[in-house]
Amino acid sequence: MSLKDSIIKERLPKHIAIIMDGNGRWAKQHGNARIFGHKSAMKAVREVCEGCAELGVDYLTLYAFSTENWNRPKMEVMGLMDLLVSAINTETDTLIKNNIRLNAIGRLTDLPEKVRTNLMDAIGRTKDNTGLTLTLALSYSSKVELVDAVRKIARDVESGTIAADSIDDSVVSRNLYTGGMPDPDLLIRTSGEYRISNFMLWQLAYSELYFTPTFWPDFDKEELYKAIVDYQHRERRFGLTSEQIG
Ligand code: FPP
Numbered sequence: 001m002s003l004k005d006s007i008i009k010e011r012l013p014k015h016i017a018i019i020m021d022g023n024g025r026w027a028k029q030h031g032n033a034r035i036f037g038h039k040s041a042m043k044a045v046r047e048v049c050e051g052c053a054e055l056g057v058d059y060l061t062l063y064a065f066s067t068e069n070w071n072r073p074k075m076e077v078m079g080l081m082d083l084l085v086s087a088i089n090t091e092t093d094t095l096i097k098n099n100i101r102l103n104a105i106g107r108l109t110d111l112p113e114k115v116r117t118n119l120m121d122a123i124g125r126t127k128d129n130t131g132l133t134l135t136l137a138l139s140y141s142s143k144v145e146l147v148d149a150v151r152k153i154a155r156d157v158e159s160g161t162i163a164a165d166s167i168d169d170s171v172v173s174r175n176l177y178t179g180g181m182p183d184p185d186l187l188i189r190t191s192g193e194y195r196i197s198n199f200m201l202w203q204l205a206y207s208e209l210y211f212t213p214t215f216w217p218d219f220d221k222e223e224l225y226k227a228i229v230d231y232q233h234r235e236r237r238f239g240l241t242s243e244q245i246g
Helices: 023-029 036-053 068-071 074-096 113-125 142-158 169-174 221-232
Strands: 015-019 059-066 101-105 133-140 186-189 208-211
Touching: 015 036, 023 036, 036 059, 036 074, 036 221, 059 068, 059 074, 068 074, 068 133, 074 101, 074 113, 101 113, 113 133, 133 142, 142 169, 186 221, 208 221
Parallel strands: 015 059, 015 186, 059 133, 101 133, 186 208
Antiparallel strands: none
């Protein structure tokens, strides 16, 4: 039986989030500049999108650029921004063809005008698609997201829209960039690093974590299936006992 066939359709993760790491090391291993690694990463992005869409996963969130990434060498940052623009332009028709809805989270106002306009245009063109929701985390930091949410809620308290005592976890969730999305069931991080790196700290509270030594450019559908099969062997207890889940 193939790995894909061993996936239990009824127990698919609804939301998969991925920290795509290892592009730079992959490029170095191949004797190339870091940007070559980022360009080669696009194949893996296509593979996971296609893989998730085919299986019927509802949400895929990719950590594409963190707020900390702005501090990388200028050439690399510019290369990544150019790559984003060209990826959006070349892939949007494929997203439409595959019924994929594009979405973005992060401080999008930090992005260069060209990236933002292309991104907003692609989001608009795919907004009525009903299949996979593909969310790109861009200029994203979970701590900044929480700060932004706290500010929004504080403004609502100031204006009398909400009472301080009625703030609960659903109010916080609603005010995050991911408001309205389910929390990730499965987080994948590539390249053998065991960190969360300021990614969806609130939303990952009960997610299953999966780490693989594979560098992101080598990640493909089989690797995705492997992660999902591993996830399906876990017992998710959400703080309860095995017997209670039973
Ligand atoms: C991490 O590898 C990767 C990034 C910081 C950028 C990822 C961006 C892409 C794959 C392009 C995204 C485009 C779309 C449309 C999703 P690293 O550079 O930190 O690798 P290293 O740890 O080996 O140096």
